[in-house]
Amino acid sequence: MDLDQLRYFLQVAREGSFTRAAETLHISQPALSRSIQKLEEEFGRPVFERKTRSVELTDAGQLLQSRAQQVLSILDDTKSELMDDGESGRVRIGAIPTIAPYFLPTVLRRFSQKFPRATVFVQESTTDVLLKSCTQGEIDLAVLALPVPAKYLEVEELFEEELLLVLPTDHPLVEKDKIRVADVEPFPFVLLDEAHCLSDNIVSFCRQRSFQPVAVERISQLAMVQELVSLSHGISMIPAMARQLDQSDRRVYRSFAGKKPTRTVAVAWNPYRFQSRLLEAFRECLRQ
Structure with a gap:
């Protein structure tokens, strides 16, 4: 067994597909399949249950996934600690789509x-994907909006931000x-889809004022919400x-x-991973 085999195995587990994992890893699918096959031969047990268009972890695969993440995390942390000069190195940042393009560029x-x-x-x-990535050590920290449903992450509030009502010019x-x-109660809303926590902030604020906003459209990008408001499809909060x-x-x-609607922007990280001086410097930039 070598480290590449473990990394390949974890990527297939994440993607649920040999094809997508091979594309992400930039290797051929036959080479990836051979690597996993050698791993299974060494253990004498299959780690994936092959289906027509996807794969699922077997019981052995679930155990290996947990152990492989631990092994690679320890090695990554050791390398980071040995090379920590406070000036060079790698920082992996995650951010939700309603924060990343607006807040991160200046930082x-x-x-x-x-x-x-x-x-x-x-x-x-x-948020769900970033929290999982942060817990597993795939990213060093995540910038998102509260609440953060994560037991084993450190969370620090950065600032509170107002949500503004956005209207078409002829409204x-x-x-x-x-x-x-x-x-605003009588008017339809254009909201982000349910995967985005901003919609939860908006709906929660409205419910506290005893009404449920009616969403006529659910969109995946904030810029598209703004455009649909311009076209009089509805109103929203931004x-x-x-x-x-x-x-x-x-x-x-x-x-x-x-009383104004707001959201609280926060940063989360895994305190059980090595915290480099460079990572602390980035958190300080976020605070500033």
Whole structure:
């Protein structure tokens, strides 16, 4: 058994497919299949149950997955600790799509100016995927919005951010001096799909004010939500950081009167993994 075999095995387990894993690993599918076959021959037991278009872990495969993650994590941490000079190395960052393009560029620019020899990798995905990646050591930290349903991660709040009402320019609410939450109840909403926590923030805020927003469309990208609002498909709520980058004159942003909807942006990391000086420096950039 060698380390590449373990890495290949874990990638197939993540993808649930030899084809997709081979594409991600940039190796041929026959080479990947031979590597897994040798692993199974060494154990004398199959680690995958082959199906027509997918594979699933056997009981032996589930045990190997846990142990392989531990082995590779220990080796990665050892290498990081031995090479930790506080100036060079790798930092792997994850962020949810409603934060990554709006908040991270400034942080990444500041960090690269201060640590030009460091390499930063960025992964954009949903909260569930990032928390799993962070727990398993595939990324070093995740920038997301609370709440964070993770038992074994350290979570630090960074800041609270207002959610702004976004309207098409010809919407009747545009003319109101003050817009209260009750004013938006009759109107349909355009929301992100249920995989995105921003929709949970919006729905939770509305429910606390005794109404359920009616979503006429569910979208996977925040920019598309903004465009559909411009086309009068509905109204929505957008994080202030996204509004700051929006130069369009085809939609109007308003702050609610009274109690305002907000979300709390936080950073999460696995405290059981080695915490390099470079990683702490990146967290400090996030705090600033």
